[in-house]
Each structure stands twice: as structure tokens, then as C-alpha cells.
Amino acid sequence: MQLAAPLERLIERLRKLPGVGAKSAQRLAFHILRGSKDEAQALAAAILDVKDTIRLCSVCFNITDIDPCLVCTDEGRDRSGICVIEEPHNLLAIEKSGQFHGLYHVLHGSLSPLRGIGPDDLKIGALLERLRDGSVKEVILATNPNVEGEATATYLSRLLKPLGLKVTRIAMGLPIGSELEYADEVTVGKALEGRREI
Amino acid sequence: MPLKESEAFVLRSHPIGEADRLVTFLTRGAGKVRGVAKGARRSRRRFGSNLELLSRVRLSYFEREGTDLARIEGAELLESFFTLQEDPERGAVLACFAEVADAFAREQQEDEAFFRLLHAVLRAVREGLALDPAARYFEIWTLKLHGVLPSLATCGRCGAALPARGAGYDRREGAALCGRCGRGAGAGDLPLPGAALAAAQAILSQPPAALIQAVPTAAGLAPLAALAATLFFDLTERRFKSYDVLRAVRGRE
Numbered sequence: 001m002q003l004a005a006p007l008e009r010l011i012e013r014l015r016k017l018p019g020v021g022a023k024s025a026q027r028l029a030f031h032i033l034r035g036s037k038d039e040a041q042a043l044a045a046a047i048l049d050v051k052d053t054i055r056l057c058s059v060c061f062n063i064t065d066i067d068p069c070l071v072c073t074d075e076g077r078d079r080s081g082i083c084v085i086e087e088p089h090n091l092l093a094i095e096k097s098g099q100f101h102g103l104y105h106v107l108h109g110s111l112s113p114l115r116g117i118g119p120d121d122l123k124i125g126a127l128l129e130r131l132r133d134g135s136v137k138e139v140i141l142a143t144n145p146n147v148e149g150e151a152t153a154t155y156l157s158r159l160l161k162p163l164g165l166k167v168t169r170i171a172m173g174l175p176i177g178s179e180l181e182y183a184d185e186v187t188v189g190k191a192l193e194g195r196r197e198i
Numbered sequence: 199m200p201l202k203e204s205e206a207f208v209l210r211s212h213p214i215g216e217a218d219r220l221v222t223f224l225t226r227g228a229g230k231v232r233g234v235a236k237g238a239r240r241s242r243r244r245f246g247s248n249l250e251l252l253s254r255v256r257l258s259y260f261e262r263e264g265t266d267l268a269r270i271e272g273a274e275l276l277e278s279f280f281t282l283q284e285d286p287e288r289g290a291v292l293a294c295f296a297e298v299a300d301a302f303a304r305e306q307q308e309d310e311a312f313f314r315l316l317h318a319v320l321r322a323v324r325e326g327l328a329l330d331p332a333a334r335y336f337e338i339w340t341l342k343l344h345g346v347l348p349s350l351a352t353c354g355r356c357g358a359a360l361p362a363r364g365a366g367y368d369r370r371e372g373a374a375l376c377g378r379c380g381r382g383a384g385a386g387d388l389p390l391p392g393a394a395l396a397a398a399q400a401i402l403s404q405p406p407a408a409l410i411q412a413v414p415t416a417a418g419l420a421p422l423a424a425l426a427a428t429l430f431f432d433l434t435e436r437r438f439k440s441y442d443v444l445r446a447v448r449g450r451e
Contacts, residue, residue, distance in 0.1 A: 112293075
């Protein structure tokens with residue numbers, strides 16, 4: 001059955017969103033259609049607002065609506081430590097842990113030869129610039145525990161260690177609640193490599 | 199559709215949808231296989247690190263009617279090259295292998311020799327083979343196995359043995375020519391000095407691990423890199439991204 005052209009257009013737009021297939025797009029479109037005009041306007045305004053106001057923090061490259069971002073301007077944070085992450089959403093995961101109270105630096109990716117992403121495509125130069133004044137004592141490399149994340153961490157450590165900084169890597173190994181027998185050999189190997197005395 | 203099984207290397211893996219991965223494999227028995235690993239991003243229990251680049255796995259999959267994409271049922275880890283890739287330069291060289299293998303392998307076409315080549319070179323790197331000879335070995339043999347490597351022992355026109363002092367690759371003829379037959383330096387032609395011909399013979403006559411002890415000279419390997427790059431471009435009409443990143447990593451370190 002042919003749908004009305006505006007509805008078809010909305011479904012087509014929604015289908016372009018990640019993780020939204022044809023059926024989901026149709027459901028979302030009909031949900032918007034059934035809702036009030038105020039709700040539809042609020043949704044449209046929120047989308048435009050994000051596009052108009054959100055930008056990258058000029059210090060840490062986190063996404064923000066004010067520059068520098070709230071993390072960079074928070075006087076209560078420990079300014080002697082910077083946690084380096086791949087993407088802005090990684091910051092939320094680390095903040096949720098409640099274990100880190102320092103500053104962040106978002107690389108916006110990781111070294112990925114197959115995708116053509118090299119060192120110049122990441123915010124590495126800006127990180128080195130931030131470390132120049134000597135106030136940062138420790139850099140925590142919290143890139144993802146995969147091939148690209150590991151290579152990026154190694155690459156950064158080679159750049160940072162000659163600056164006389166303490167460079168640390170987040171631990172890798174077995175997730176809490178998992179069982180040893182189901183873990184693969186690389187994960188178990190990394191867990192043993194990163195073991196600590198108790 | 200029956201469940202299929204084959205030993206395989208992971209050549210590429212990227213996220214699709216909310217929690218899945220689209221993975222490309224080079225299998226021992228069925229050439230290139232591309233498939234969807236459902237839930238591979240959300241649950242580490244099912245696939246763990248098994249879908250990391252160049253993991254050697256026992257792959258089980260279903261082919262599906264009406265689509266080129268298989269459904270990946272399992273990927274049991276047989277051998278991991280994860281820690282080798284922690285070094286950015288080595289990681290970039292291994293990514294070059296994966297990208298070249300992805301370009302040359304054909305779907306549903308058995309290519310066991312190519313599978314064994316990749317395995318042998320990866321193992322040789324783990325045993326200590328330096329990166330440049332490893333890369334040239336993989337490239338030269340990739341071209342040879344796919345029937346596109348010109349003879350580096352005899353002239354492509356007159357058939358005489360190429361002189362020990364060297365020869366030239368004629369891009370228009372797609373052949374290495376001796377001094378008498380060569381037209382000289384045409385556009386895209388490449389010099390193949392004697393050291394390059396000797397390095398090619400060393401590569402073509404022994405397993406990669408043998409080059410750990412008897413390393414070909416840099417003067418011999420460099421022209422072979424240029425030859426491989428030219429042939430790759432002429433055959434695939436594209437530049438491999440991994441090589442650009444490798445150059446960038448080497449330039450910055």
C-alpha cells in the first residue's frame with residue numbers, strides 16, 4: 001500500500017538512523033503521527049538545537065554546548081591526571097565508575113590502518129600541547145581493549161614517556177561476573193599479565 | 199542449509215547495527231566468507247577476542263539464501279596474533295596483509311595456498327622475521343599465487359636470463375625486460391637492480407622463516423616494494439589504506 005508522501009519521507013529519514021530498520025522506522029513514524037503537534041515540534045527543535053549548539057571542547061575535544069566544557073572548567077577536578085579515551089561516550093562509562101576525578105582527552109578514534117586512520121587523524125597533537133605546561137603528572141590510556149586500541153596506547157606511550165610523565169594503561173582481563181572457563185586465551189593471558197598483589 | 203566449518207583468518211571486522219559485527223574471513227576451504235556475527239559487540243562470552251584482526255579460528259557458519267552474507271555461528275580461537283599487533287608499526291604491516299588478502303581472495307573459491315601463505319608469514323613474524331622482508335615475501339607470493347607476478351628470472355620479451363646487474367619492469371608490457379629489450383625509462387617503469395632480482399629469488403625459493411637468518415638487503419627489498427605497489431594498483435585500481443597509515447606511523451615514531 002502506498003503511504004502518504006510526507007509519511008514516506010519521514011520513514012525514509014528515520015531509516016537512516018543507526019540500528020533503525022524498515023519496521024522500526026515505520027513504528028516510529030506512526031508514533032510521531034499519533035502524538036500531538038507540540039511533541040513533534042519539541043522533537044524537531046531538540047534535533048536542531050543539538051546541531052546548532054553542540055560542538056567540541058577546544059581543550060579536551062569532548063562534545064559540549066559551552067566551551068571549554070564543564071569537565072575542563074570544574075575547579076574540583078584533579079588537574080594532575082588526564083584520561084585519554086577514543087570517543088566522547090567513553091567518558092560517560094568512566095564517569096559512571098566514580099573512580100576517576102581528573103580531566104579527559106578525546107582522541108576521536110584510534111589507529112586503524114584498514115580504515116585509513118593514522119596518527120594525524122587523531123587529536124594527538126592537541127594532547128601533547130596540553131602536557132607542555134608540566135601540570136599533568138599522569139596520563140591514563142583508556143583506549144579500547146582491541147587491536148586498534150592497544151596499538152594506539154602503545155603509540156601514545158612512546159610519545160609520552162620521554163616527557164617524563166607517568167603513563168598508565170587501564171587493566172585488561174576478565175569481566176566481573178564472568179567465568180574463567182568461558183574466557184578466551186588472549187583475555188586470560190592479559191588478565192595474568194596485569195595481575196596485582198593482594 | 200547445512201552448517202559449514204572451516205579454518206579461517208579474520209581479515210576485517212566492523213560494527214553493524216546495535217550489537218552485531220560484519221566479519222570477513224579468509225577460509226582454508228572456501229575462499230573469502232563474509233558474515234554477520236550476531237551480538238558479537240554486546241556479549242564477549244560468545245566470541246571474546248576471537249574476531250580480532252588476523253585471529254585464526256575454527257569458523258562455523260550457515261550460508262543464507264538470497265544474500266551473500268553468512269550467519270556466523272561460532273569462531274573458536276585456534277591461534278591469536280593480537281599481541282603482535284600491539285606494536286603500531288607491526289600492527290600496520292599486519293593490517294596490510296589483511297587488506298591485500300581481502301582484495302585478492304575470492305568468495306567461494308578455495309585458495310588453500312593463499313591461506314597457508316598468510317599463516318606462514320604471520321608465524322615467521324612471530325618468530326622474529328623483520329617487517330620489511332615479511333611484507334615483501336607476502337606481496338611477492340600473493341602476486342605469484344594469483345598468476346600476476348612477471349618472471350623475475352627471464353626477460354619477458356626475449357626469454358634470456360635477466361642479467362645479474364639488473365633489469366627493468368616495463369609497465370606497458372607488464373614484464374621484466376633485459377637491458378637489450380628494455381625501452382628505457384618509460385612512464386611508470388621501474389628499475390630492478392641486481393639486488394632486487396636476488397631478493398626475489400630468495401623469497402621465491404624458500405619459506406619465510408628462512409629469511410630470519412638470511413635477510414635480503416634493503417637495497418634489494420625497496421625496488422620489490424615499488425614493484426608490488428605498482429602491480430597492486432594496476433590490478434585493483436585502488437590504493438591500500440593500510441600502506442598509507444604504515445608510512446604515517448613510521449614517519450611519526
